[in-house]
Amino acid sequence: MLRITEEGTVFLVDFQTDMARQYAALSYCWGTPEELSRRPPLRATAATVQVLRDGIQLNQLPRTIEQAVRVCIPLQIEYIWVDALCIIQDDGLDWEKESRKMATVYSEAKVTIIAASSTSCHSGFLDMDMGGMVLDTPPLTPSSSTRMVGRLASNRGFHKDEWAPLDSLVKDPIDNRGWTLQEQVLSRRYVRFTQNDVQWECFSKKACLCAQSQHLSLELKRSPRQWNDIPGHFNHRKFTLASDKLRALSGLAKTSQRATIGDVYLAGMW
Numbered sequence: 334m335l336r337i338t339e340e341g342t343v344f345l346v347d348f349q350t351d352m353a354r355q356y357a358a359l360s361y362c363w364g365t366p367e368e369l370s371r372r373p374p375l376r377a378t379a380a381t382v383q384v385l386r387d388g389i390q391l392n393q394l395p396r397t398i399e400q401a402v403r404v405c406i407p408l409q410i411e412y413i414w415v416d417a418l419c420i421i422q423d424d425g426l427d428w429e430k431e432s433r434k435m436a437t438v439y440s441e442a443k444v445t446i447i448a449a450s451s452t453s454c455h456s457g458f459l460d461m462d463m464g465g466m467v468l469d470t471p472p473l474t475p476s477s478s479t480r481m482v483g484r485l486a487s488n489r490g491f492h493k494d495e496w497a498p499l500d501s502l503v504k505d506p507i508d509n510r511g512w513t514l515q516e517q518v519l520s521r522r523y524v525r526f527t528q529n530d531v532q533w534e535c536f537s538k539k540a541c542l543c544a545q546s547q548h549l550s551l552e553l554k555r556s557p558r559q560w561n562d563i564p565g566h567f568n569h570r571k572f573t574l575a576s577d578k579l580r581a582l583s584g585l586a587k588t589s590q591r592a593t594i595g596d597v598y599l600a601g602m603w
Contacts, residue, residue, distance in 0.1 A: 345385035356412035364453025436584020449505035
């Protein structure tokens, strides 16, 4: 877990049980292997873990992670979980152990920050194009004027048409990443930064900046019977390692299994 200080420093600390539902979790795209090879980001490794424990400044973090920390500060959230910095990346045993906890990490977070518009850990997600448009209209009286302000309706996040063919959906970059499906679906609440909207969802409410009516979304936490929809969405997503596929689906399977009686889960099927 990363602890955030008022001075703008983050420290890697061990997770304690009293941190449950007191931290944010970040869901984001790491970036392509080619980009990460050209610009290696700071990650937790055997060589850097002590540096992270000693504390680093925000400007030393990859831009997407830095911005996620900055979102936490006004929300008065002291801790944030980021996979690249909280799992030792060159330690196979640590990855094996921690990857099994991913579903718990997101379901126990106070809020998940979804950097939906970000293409990599370097790109950030707070520079959005809100599609605003201002129209000057003729004055109603000689001494007054009226301005009309409009914006394009968002068709991303929970505004996308879930009933449309999967290959025709308008997607944010994060919708192509394999691990992020369960990260969103299993979160108790999330704030999603799309290319042109900011969206909030929890068990009781949906809200967004564009103020459209919200479509029904793919929510396993509300309707475990929707499992039949999960593999179709999941199979369109990409993995750096094909061996991660069933592991990234396991949290959704466990959640669904708790709501069923007598069904046995076998490698993506019941």
